[in-house]
Amino acid sequence: MATDTANGEHQTTTKPPPLPSPLRFSKFFQSNMRILVTGGAGFIGSHLVDKLMENEKNEVIVADNYFTGSKDNLKKWIGHPRFELIRHDVTEPLLIEVDQIYHLACPASPIFYKYNPVKTIKTNVIGTLNMLGLAKRVGARILLTSTSEVYGDPLVHPQPESYWGNVNPIGVRSCYDEGKRVAETLMFDYHRQHGIEIRIARIFNTYGPRMNIDDGRVVSNFIAQAIRDEPLTVQHPGTQTRSFCYVSDMVDGLIRLMEGENTGPINIGNPGEFTMLELAETVKELINPEVEIKMVDNTPDDPRQRKPDITKAKELLGWEPKIKLRDGLPLMEDDFRHRLGVATKK
Numbered sequence: 378m379a380t381d382t383a384n385g386e387h388q389t390t391t392k393p394p395p396l397p398s399p400l401r402f403s404k405f406f407q408s409n410m411r412i413l414v415t416g417g418a419g420f421i422g423s424h425l426v427d428k429l430m431e432n433e434k435n436e437v438i439v440a441d442n443y444f445t446g447s448k449d450n451l452k453k454w455i456g457h458p459r460f461e462l463i464r465h466d467v468t469e470p471l472l473i474e475v476d477q478i479y480h481l482a483c484p485a486s487p488i489f490y491k492y493n494p495v496k497t498i499k500t501n502v503i504g505t506l507n508m509l510g511l512a513k514r515v516g517a518r519i520l521l522t523s524t525s526e527v528y529g530d531p532l533v534h535p536q537p538e539s540y541w542g543n544v545n546p547i548g549v550r551s552c553y554d555e556g557k558r559v560a561e562t563l564m565f566d567y568h569r570q571h572g573i574e575i576r577i578a579r580i581f582n583t584y585g586p587r588m589n590i591d592d593g594r595v596v597s598n599f600i601a602q603a604i605r606d607e608p609l610t611v612q613h614p615g616t617q618t619r620s621f622c623y624v625s626d627m628v629d630g631l632i633r634l635m636e637g638e639n640t641g642p643i644n645i646g647n648p649g650e651f652t653m654l655e656l657a658e659t660v661k662e663l664i665n666p667e668v669e670i671k672m673v674d675n676t677p678d679d680p681r682q683r684k685p686d687i688t689k690a691k692e693l694l695g696w697e698p699k700i701k702l703r704d705g706l707p708l709m710e711d712d713f714r715h716r717l718g719v720a721t722k723k
């Protein structure tokens with residue numbers, strides 16, 4: 378509610394959230410929690426769905442346009458009475474009745490988000506507006522999967538949530554990083570203006586089984602290259618760093634954030650930091666010691682360093698990652714060999 382005070386200052390007060398569905402408070406009918414996962418056919422989304430489906434009190438609805446995701450990732454749930462899959466593009470409104478929304482829909486790999494940048498920014502802006510509109514109408518809690526890319530090419534290291542970032546507004550990555558920044562703004566504006574219950578996770582690089590093989594991200598590229606005996610393509614200069622979180626740790630963090638009392642933004646990532654050359658050496662050692670490492674050109678605006686400060690996640694969510702990179706990488710190998718049709722070397 379906006380009010381003008383005697384000294385002319387404009388103040389904004391937070392409204393109470395819209396009432397959740399009457400089903401939540403029904404006396405006799407023990408209703409399930411109805412959870413929408415947008416982008417649920419993708420890499421992180423499908424692992425999140427697996428975890429949510431373990432709880433028999435959850436009904437899970439996935440809305441996905443299959444741009445980078447696949448029905449294959451959800452095949453074990455298709456036909457299950459507590460599961461529903463909708464082909465839907467979040468840039469269009471969605472009218473359904475739900476209690477929680479995990480809003481993941483957005484291409485995440487740089488080659489995919491740069492492929493159609495106008496569509497990427499529409500997905501981030503119009504898609505998030507549509508999901509906030511849905512949350513407002515039905516009184517649902519909504520969690521946005523934002524990204525470490527909101528810090529741009531960070532000048533503060535490691536990155537705490539209080540850092541505002543160093544982002545190029547007109548670069549080739551802007552459709553994604555500026556798009557996610559606007560999505561965060563929309564989340565907070567709906568929270569302040571309409572009382573919507575929001576949660577924002579700033580996800581750092583995540584890896585694991587089911588990553589799209591042709592996704593172009595560094596971990597999936599290196600694992601696929603090592604299995605195919607192709608050179609590992611380290612993009613110049615190779616000293617740039619990233620921090621890699623295994624997907625089960627990520628899903629655990631997202632659920633804790635949704636169930637907890639803090640809006641965020643909260644960094645969710647693994648603080649172990651590696652240069653891309655170190656990552657290539659590790660994949661070589663663990664998957665294929667004979668493979669070559671080859672330096673190739675990089676793309677514009679590649680962040681030079683990235684590592685999450687996870688103090689807030691530890692204190693507010695009681696969360697920290699459990700799986701180290703050296704333990705997580707081999708967990709992807711079987712899935713990649715199976716999908717690539719390449720058996721383990723004898």
Ligand SMILES: NC(=O)c1ccc[n+]([C@@H]2O[C@H](COP(=O)([O-])OP(=O)(O)OC[C@H]3O[C@@H](n4cnc5c(N)ncnc54)[C@H](O)[C@@H]3O)[C@@H](O)[C@H]2O)c1
Pocket residue numbers: 415416417418419420421422440441442443444445446447465466467468480481482483484485486500504522523524525579580581582583584589
């Ligand atoms: N994986 C990471 O390292 C990482 C890091 C930071 C943030 N994130 C965020 O997490 C979320 C999931 O990432 P991911 O790695 O699983 O990526 P992904 O590409 O595997 O999954 C994204 C899913 O969204 C769907 N999608 C894309 N545009 C859509 C649209 N307009 N309407 C409906 N569905 C649409 C895709 O088909 C896909 O199933 C994204 O929001 C991403 O920005 C991921």
Ligand SMILES: O=c1ccn([C@@H]2O[C@H](COP(=O)(O)OP(=O)(O)O[C@H]3OC[C@@H](O)[C@H](O)[C@H]3O)[C@@H](O)[C@H]2O)c(=O)[nH]1
Pocket residue numbers: 485486487524525526580581582583593594595596598599610611612613617619653675676679680
């Ligand atoms: O084959 C490759 C691919 C990538 N790289 C390098 O590996 C690093 C990581 O690149 P990726 O494409 O995996 O991912 P980025 O860290 O650039 O972006 C990611 O950040 C967080 C998320 O929001 C997204 O999942 C994605 O945008 C970059 O420095 C890139 O230059 C290689 O050295 N070789």
